Amino acid sequence: TYSYHAIIDMWKQFRKFAEMTGISCKILVDGFSIAAKAVIPFVVYIGFGMGVRRTGLVDEPFLRKLNSVIFYCFYPIVSFCNIYGAGGDGIRLQFLALVAASVLVCIGLCMLAVPRFIKAPAQQGVVVQALYRSNILLFALPLVQSLFGEYASAAAGVMVTIVVPLYNVMAVIVLEYYRGCRPKLVPLLKKIFTNPLILGALAGGAFTMLGVRIPSVLEAPIHQLSALTTPLALFVLGGTLQFSSIREHLSCLTATLVCKLLVFPAVTLWLSGLLGLRGGGRNQSLLILLL
Secondary structure (H helix, E strand, O other): HHHHHHHHHHHHHHHHHHHHOOOOOHHHHHHHHHHHHHHHHHHHHHHHHHHHHHHHHOHHHHHHHHHHHHHHHHHHHHHHHHHHHOOOOOOOOOHHHHHHHHHHHHHHHHHHHHHHHHHOHHHHHHHHHHHHHHOOHHHHHHHHHHOOOOHHHHHHHHHHHHHHHHHHHHHHHHHHHHOOOOOOHHHHHHHHOOOHHHHHHHHHHHHHHHHOOOOOOHHHHHHHHHHHHHHHHHHHHHOOOOOOOOOHHHHHHHHHHHHHHHHEEEEEEHHHOOOOOOOOOHHHHHHHHHH
């Protein structure tokens, strides 16, 4: 009885909020339905990986090895396919500026705020990276494609060429800064230009600009390998998830998630307003940065 009345009371409060804000329940329900359809497949893949791991059919060393195969062999194909054949108008220059500016502003805010709450230098660099880095190919690009379609995924794929090098450069700078060291330029550049995501994106861009077309007999299996990547990667993620240390680091995790899901979207929306951006491109940029 208590649960029933609690649900009814929550529904009344929800209706009241919708009426006060002018948002119709249909819009909210439609929005939730779209989000659920996009996210539920991710949950299924991860849950399947967790279930298979519990059966003992796979172990952690196997999953770690498979994770390396996905990163070095499958992710370049995804980067290539997201840009290959896309037109030059796939993304406006302002959106690239928004992504780069958002990353840099958020990193600056993190480096100012994190030392005030976390005293151990070894943890400070890790938390800063957890706050600003997103998992582009595993979550963001598949979700952009699911919500906005193939054309948007091509535009988002172009962002990879901006975001991944920026992440790599800033990761080295941040970690070396908290270690009290100065980053070395040559290893940094080598790390960027040997990154499989970057190599795949550059290859896709080269094929597109030069007008090189892959024979259809090869193009079909390449796209099929690209489509296989997300389910396989999420399967591995589910099989390697560890929850044993959540309680120990709960406060840090909570603060990180609040910043990543509330504060940084607000910063990105503010920057998009300064750049005069609206619509789908802005939303794609948000997903790329936050997932």
